[in-house]
Amino acid sequence: MASYDVIVIGSGPGGYVAAIRAAQLGLKTACVEGRETLGGTCLNVGCIPSKALLHATHQLHEAEHNFAKMGLKGKAPSVDWEQMQAYKDDVIGQNTKGIEFLFKKNKIDWLKGWGTIPEAGKVKVGDETHEAKNIIIATGSDVAKLKGVEIDEEVVVSSTGALSLKKPPKKMVVIGAGVIGLEMGSVYARLGAEVTVVEFLDTITPTMDGEVQKAFQKLLKKQGLEFVLGAAVQSTEIKNGKARVAYKLRKDDSEHTLDADCVLVATGRVPYTDGLGLKDLGVQTTERGFIKTDDHWKTSVDGIYAIGDATEGPMLAHKAEDEGMAAAEVIASKHGHVNYGVIPSVIYTHPEVASVGKTEEELKKDGRSFKAGKFSFMGNGRAKANFAADGFVKILADKDTDRILGAHIIGPMAGDLIHEICVAMEFGAAAEDLALTCHAHPTYSEAVREAALACGDGPIHM
Structure with missing residues (x-):
């Protein structure tokens, strides 16, 4: 022993x-x-x-x-x-x-x-x-298992099976519009699949900032992903190597079906x-x-x-x-610490989506006075040169103290850009602190500075 x-x-x-x-x-x-x-x-x-x-x-x-x-x-x-x-x-x-x-x-x-x-x-x-x-x-x-849906990892797959399909499907149904579903749906859409995302709620990525949700869904639709929201999946049926997904729309209880070569169950963990x-x-x-x-x-x-x-x-x-x-x-008798208020989340689609801290909806619910500074990547020279000008940076700051309360980015390299704001939040920085920090040109990170400037007198390039 x-x-x-x-x-x-x-x-x-x-x-x-x-x-x-x-x-x-x-x-x-x-x-x-x-x-x-x-x-x-x-x-x-x-x-x-x-x-x-x-x-x-x-x-x-x-x-x-x-x-x-x-x-x-x-x-x-x-x-x-x-x-x-x-x-x-x-x-x-x-x-x-x-x-x-x-x-x-x-x-x-x-x-x-x-x-x-x-x-x-x-x-x-x-x-x-x-x-x-x-x-x-x-x-x-x-x-997470879904009632009425049996995963065989060949036709009806989990995220594990979706990584190793025998071949890219022509038609794919993704159950769940969260991170895993949208990332893997994007993979197969780029490979030519017709991808339909079926989501129980009325929005995609439910914990995300509302403005980002809407922009994100529009961009994914432009890339070929279709969405059926407010839909409760009832069952999946496999026949001759194909799948049929049955669902009900919550708004009127009407019943519908979708046929697919592959169904990805991405309803969480x-x-x-x-x-x-x-x-x-x-x-x-x-x-x-x-x-x-x-x-x-x-x-x-x-x-x-x-x-x-x-x-x-x-x-x-x-x-x-x-x-x-x-x-x-x-x-080891030391002081372990985790700041749960500054844990970023990222979706690695294109464009990427990243967030940290509070959303506008959460701040309004808490009754917190805040201001929002926003800057579009359309005003960023590097993004335009790289065909990556979709999306924006939004910084939320306390109305009185200017302290950064949260940030939400949809755009190029969002998963990397968010960490500048994470560090700022760890030090209790104000939006003005970011706005007064010199950023190299031309970089995507200039959009973060411009959003911080938008919390004050306004951005330069918009």
């Missing part, structure tokens, strides 16, 4: 970061992982492979639509799906092997297998039981804690199955912590990473 200061269960972004940080702090650390490779859902069947396909298909879009405008003439490239899959798999391999290297570098033991917690202070992996002064549960999440033995341990969970924790990521059982998608909050890899670092620091 091996003995450790910390055993982390799960090697996704939260788990592997927690393990590395614990090891850096001098704690003898092990990480339990049952997959053949480290990295969890994110690196193996989530964030990383989906971004590879998004990148590849965006290059195809550029070749088909913009190369000729720049004087790059020639036959448009054809799609070798097997090679694109091989490229995606190579990207996965580079990243997962990178985590394995970091484990060896930091002297972290990889306990291969699926872990259970028979009692506090012990983790069982296979036939072996290991002692641990502290246990961090970082088991992540799983695909649920915490994955099956088999850990939490109930017998007395670890408290919510009605939805999330593990309850206090402000220091401690569960109701001494010595057991939980982070990431297994706990409440946004299901984001970087939120899990922050919690992993913080939990390790708490265990």
